[in-house]
Amino acid sequence: MSYTRVDFQTDQEVRWCPGCGDYTILAAVQNFFAGLDIKRENVVFVSGIGCAARFPYYMNTYGMHSIHGRAPAIATGVAVANPALSVWVVGGDGDLLSIGGNHLIHALRRNIDMTILLFNNQIYGLTKGQYSPTSEPGKTTKSSPAGSIDYPFNPVSLALGAEATFVARTLDMDRKHTTAILKAAHAHRGSALIEIYQNCNVFNDKAFIQLTGKQERHANRIDLVHGRPIVFGARKEKALVWKGGQAVIVDRASVNPGAIIVHDAHAEDSSQAFALSRLAHGPYGPTPLGVFRDVYRPVYDDELQEAVVRSQTARGSGDLGKLLTSLGTWTVD
Amino acid sequence: MSYTRVDFQTDQEVRWCPGCGDYTILAAVQNFFAGLDIKRENVVFVSGIGCAARFPYYMNTYGMHSIHGRAPAIATGVAVANPALSVWVVGGDGDLLSIGGNHLIHALRRNIDMTILLFNNQIYGLTKGQYSPTSEPGKTTKSSPAGSIDYPFNPVSLALGAEATFVARTLDMDRKHTTAILKAAHAHRGSALIEIYQNCNVFNDKAFIQLTGKQERHANRIDLVHGRPIVFGARKEKALVWKGGQAVIVDRASVNPGAIIVHDAHAEDSSQAFALSRLAHGPYGPTPLGVFRDVYRPVYDDELQEAVVRSQTARGSGDLGKLLTSLGTWTVD
Amino acid sequence: MESETHTTNSKGPQPVTLESNGNIKTVNQDRMVIRFAGDSGDGMQLAGNRFTDAAANFGNDLSTLPTFPAEIRAPAGTLPGVSSFQLQIADWDILTPGDRPGVLVAMNPAALKVHLKDLREDGILIINEEAFDERNLYKAGFEKNPLDDDTLLRYNVHKVPMETLTKAAVKGSGVSGRAVLRSKNFLALGLLLWMFGRDTKVTAEWVKKKFGRIEPVMNANLAALKAGYNYGITTESFAHQIEVKPASLPPGTYTNVNGNTALSWGLIAASQLSGLPLFYASYPITPASEILHELVRHRNFGAKTFQAEDEIAAAGAALGAAFAGCLSITGTSGPGLSLKGETISLAMIAELPLIIVDVQRGGPSTGLPTKPEQSDLFLAAWGRHGESPLPVVAASSASDAFEVAIEAARIAVKYMTPVILLSDGYIATGSEPWKLPDVETLPPIDVPYATGPNTQDRFLPYVRDLKTMARSWAIPGMPGLEHRIGGLEKEEATGDVSYDPANHQLMTDIRAWKVANIANDIPEIEVDDPDGADLLVLSWGSTSAAVRAGVGNARRNGAKVAYGRIRHLCPFPPNMPTLLSSYEHVLVPELNNGQLSRLIKAEFVRPVVSYNKVAGVPFTSGEIHGKIMELVAP
């Protein structure tokens, strides 16, 4: 049997601000699931707290709207307990990078089989607009009226530094791109982090205008496609080349085609992906979108499952009576 | 007046296991401070919990042996409260990378002015030998009798991914090198992370033999020196070159000298430093030691201090009476 | 049932005199409860706050209760999207925002749906009739239009074409398109100001100051304000104006402040009084975030704020700053307090001054973030591993938060101990007139600085002042006082790590004694007992206003009842034992399942009557009144 989008909708009224980027992401995800062959009951969405984190209420799957920052840890328990489930984490930049930062990097390191959707609106939406760990320096918010003095994370760089096996970036406004990235992430076994630039039209409107604006986007959107030379610009007039260990932007005309970086998302070594992530520190100029890295590494939940099976085949499944006498016994009669 | 090592010793009996690498690090740090012109009362050591974290008890400065994992957060408070202090954090791989991972990456991101000494013995020493976030895959410990299935962090990569402005690696056994790194870190304003490979001779002996063993070390030790071509090996017969965005090891003879990577610790872009950090994932083969990255970025504590001063000069230092009436008043008489 | 009438008749406001005023009559009232209700987008909070200001300036006593939609922003026009602002104004010392409004402004069907049930029978209902279209009625779940059937029969209804009026008024202001209707809250406000015989001056001033930089908006709002006012004058539909005379408040200078602001100012005051630089570390959380927002604006007081990555980091940073010599505070709400326990326990054994502010909200877990509750008392008193005693104080009103903040700082610094200060969402966002203290007369806070090495060879960090049992405070930068502290049990005096059984017993006893002994350094509970009652009502925190009001009602209805408020919850004030033994019955109303009741029973082994409510809404004075009548009834 196959699903339609409606099968993944719930009876809960969706309660984001009108115009919020979360709506388009929700639609994309629901449509994406409709297209899959995976059973609804085998899907679990876990979120923390935040506007983004309301997500599970709107997905007709199993779900938990948990507590702030802990979704990756809770999802780890779900995935490890039952590796057969398709586990998804949804959270905002505060939820996953501020209070939840540690659980995120450890989940990535362990390569737990889960897909993490990081809704990055570069602001704390639910608490009504304080700067977040991805807000640009100097940002004025309720908690930084004179401008923030925090230097932001680059979520892609952070994930790569944390040994992530799959890292991608997409945009709420580009449904097609989002869907393609969801497909790739779903196809990847192990942790997959997707940074989704998401517009908060109430507290941080137009944060991504450089990548969404009719004029700006052509100049700034660098689409990463595995196996393809990395060129961009309205007339694809720009290209990336290596300079030392660094990826730099040049006029395509100024270099011979062979010098242009051919994107290799499957490179064992994460150096190239990292170098690409350094091209932009936030969506303020030419910014790569797409899959930065996608490699296989043994998956924690699988490894543990196999260890259990191995132990059972080796020792026979547990016998309580034997266990209780395993330290040696004596009898009194 | 100038100090000698004794001035930094306390009356507390040092209580690490005989032969523990912590002793040599302590000696190096005490000697280092004796050589500085900085006043003892202006130095603060903050640690979490662990064998390494006992450190402050043995330094005759101000110090706090706090709680597990929180040292970077507590030290942030010390540094921000009083930017004139020289703030040092000491912790183990469990303390700073496991429970303390989030505070570490956020301190690095904010570029708080503190030097963080990460004693990496790739094991939980104080709790008597469980695997840590830097233990190699397959490691058998009390909590992983069949071998660990955790994939470890590369602390240098993690720090770079977290926007660190100074990242270095050294070895407990090499006092000279350790001292040189301490100097460089101390000269850097902002966060400085030093990963120190530290031998736990009780629960993880010889973990660093590849870098300390008489035979092995020449083959495996890659010394990074800013401005110098990166060559290594007993007869410096190996060299590093760029291949794509990747640093690779080649026979020095096989490449022309100009192709050999000249280490640039001051590069704005952290890509090169990251690429170097990927050469080794733990001390199991050729492993870079030295300063990976050392760049300036505005320092959180300074910025905040200046903001306070700016505000005071602009508005005059606070007047409580004015504050209480600032929302408008009316009088009843 | 309703509250705070001066007569024993509880049927609501009684016309007192009728005097001619031009061609429209004026009805005098001793007080009025007014509620503005509309969509989140309708600017009801602004209208309410402006009306409050006007009333305050006129000299009324007042108390306000803003109610925001729950944390998610709901679609316009829906029930969850409704935002309201209630205030009570009176010509006498009032205590609460009142129970049921006498005047309700409903800007759309949803607002009517949500709030009509509260409006008093004889209440005045002002409706933005043009908002009652198909779509909005549907969103609010009305089958048919309540303006057309007899739903509103029992009320005194005024349908006002606010949108037409606003459009007309705003024409030429330079504002156009959808923006035009944004001014309709000012139209409603203008009308209300007229109804209560206030002129628009105060409000107009404010509009100019606030929107001066954006002329069109300023003009639009001024025009709408005037238009609403004039509508009152010109239209026939209003039978009379309502006059609430100025309250005879004690002479002094007043301002109108909410609890989060007053608490922030109290912390700044404590910093000035102690000469300690203020350091505030927090992770945003409703309803505590405004303290961070307020303090960050006062860097000229030398105040530093730090938005941490989480609550544990905030507590940690605050502890670090305390070690470095600041008046250090970390603020949060329930979930955050649960997270800070381990760090607070370290502060306790390290014996460093640290103030932990918990602006309580509805629990458990994420609970009801925007609703008030008093259910973190157990956590504050006993929510740490090991024996970790520390003082707990609670603010009972917006203005009280100022004093309690200073008191918390005094105790923390004098006794070198963490102190937990409890506030809640009701205090945090509600405002009241506050008679400003004379800042010159605020008592200074002495700091127990270490003055020098206390043995010839070394400074011992745990040598104590034998009166307070506080250790002295040696701050990094002080030469010769270098020392190490930490979370392992420490040897008395030296502070060295010690595993000695006798020492652990000693230190445990000292820490317990140090906190218990603070009872001798805090004021007694003032009991208000005019006529020798058998029943004592004890309140703490934000319920105190409603409880006091309820006690007032009960007395006016002939009940003998004593009332006392507990500000210090740990240790209890010295006269608690005598108090408890001098009354036959003790009633303890709380917005929880009986946490203070249990603290009292555990401490004094004395039965009390618990009156508990855990509904995310404050007590009404009516509920308290009712409960008291049950107990005193013959």
Place this chain on the structure above:
Amino acid sequence: MESETHTTNSKGPQPVTLESNGNIKTVNQDRMVIRFAGDSGDGMQLAGNRFTDAAANFGNDLSTLPTFPAEIRAPAGTLPGVSSFQLQIADWDILTPGDRPGVLVAMNPAALKVHLKDLREDGILIINEEAFDERNLYKAGFEKNPLDDDTLLRYNVHKVPMETLTKAAVKGSGVSGRAVLRSKNFLALGLLLWMFGRDTKVTAEWVKKKFGRIEPVMNANLAALKAGYNYGITTESFAHQIEVKPASLPPGTYTNVNGNTALSWGLIAASQLSGLPLFYASYPITPASEILHELVRHRNFGAKTFQAEDEIAAAGAALGAAFAGCLSITGTSGPGLSLKGETISLAMIAELPLIIVDVQRGGPSTGLPTKPEQSDLFLAAWGRHGESPLPVVAASSASDAFEVAIEAARIAVKYMTPVILLSDGYIATGSEPWKLPDVETLPPIDVPYATGPNTQDRFLPYVRDLKTMARSWAIPGMPGLEHRIGGLEKEEATGDVSYDPANHQLMTDIRAWKVANIANDIPEIEVDDPDGADLLVLSWGSTSAAVRAGVGNARRNGAKVAYGRIRHLCPFPPNMPTLLSSYEHVLVPELNNGQLSRLIKAEFVRPVVSYNKVAGVPFTSGEIHGKIMELVAP
């Protein structure tokens, strides 16, 4: 004063008979307290455990108390470096490891310094004399050698040249260099075995099994063991052997187990009884780590363990696994419990079964990690924000931990609630003979699985079983039962988010009632009151053994005293009220500042006598005996 004598004479063990056995006399004792003490490096824990095994196999009842140096590994030979192992063996049902040893083995000066004060006047002291050199004496802080002055006059001293003997014995085993002396603990052990008339068979077997793979070590240890035994036979210095006859324990199969192991086994048993796969998430912490170490070794039971990055992650992962249908547990000690509060509160409102194990240690903060304490009771009962009630149970001994683990699982699963299980460092590491239960007779645990949609259009997660008030458990993978849960207040039945005041009150009441109601599903407290006492002694947790022993002594000394142990601390067993009202005095001894006392007072408003000790060491039965005598004394 000393404990557990069968006579009213408390002068210690009395020679009962003297019978010839070859040329050496044998003295019978009803029980003996033996303590092995040496440097951490001397292998005293091993020696103690082996001796325990030998005694157990012989059929003695016994109880052990290992004492490790505090968390840092101190330099060899220093006082902090001393490690000891005490056990009491007896020919009758014994309860504690005893107070003061009758036999002390001191492997070095530091061990002597630390432990001599405990040795009984007439005690036997076995000394490794060659360790008493300049350096070690200095490290132990002896001005002069206690072997040469009259320090040891009052004892029955045996100086044994253990190092020479060991070297000689080990020669040829293949072990050489410093490693040789590693076997000296076996030498001491061999000697002790001889003293108590046990042969070396059991021990030799064990050595072969343990060291089989490393032949030289095996041989060395066997040789040393034999040498020690023979030393006893040959040397003249020992006047007599000591015989402690087998205890008349109830017939059955026994094993010797410590609390962490028994608790782990109990969890595995619960997993088998419920058919739920076991998931254990933890972050290492003393003294709870061994539970993780034990469970990870039993993957063949389908048990999964997860070493998390911190305690919050461990609690989170456990919660996730519970949602996914596991019997889920997170284990920790005090500091970790402080960190888990917020997550536990989520589990509570999510109404998922989750067991939180807290192996208590000395607090506050990092406190005394290796010492037992009972000071997390408040935190367990009340340490969460909001109204977060949940059941709390406590284990009172090593073997009891097995049963309590099953009971915690039963309650968690049946009532869909988190349950906190309290153990402590004393139970965790101490061992005792345990009469194994018949695993066939352990009652199964039924799981309240959701069976299908409970309305035709949708599954409502909060529809309840009206008897238990538990919701049903719908597990990911079950088709048609997809649902969402979370930490915001939820609407009864539907589980949808709700901000409705009445619903919040209802849900708060239901959650409280659900936990309170468990009182009707747990056994009554069994009170042992042979002679109608006026004094009831109530204990909980690890102090129970010492308390029961103290009660026994008091009775033997003529006191009328009743005794009861509380296993369920929240809710209390149903007969608590009657119990409390049927005794004039209630004594509550605790290793804290009166936490259970306060819980009882808060609940039952009834005075109790608190007897508190917070010294990082257990009560001695002597202390309890003394306290009881104070209270019953005429």
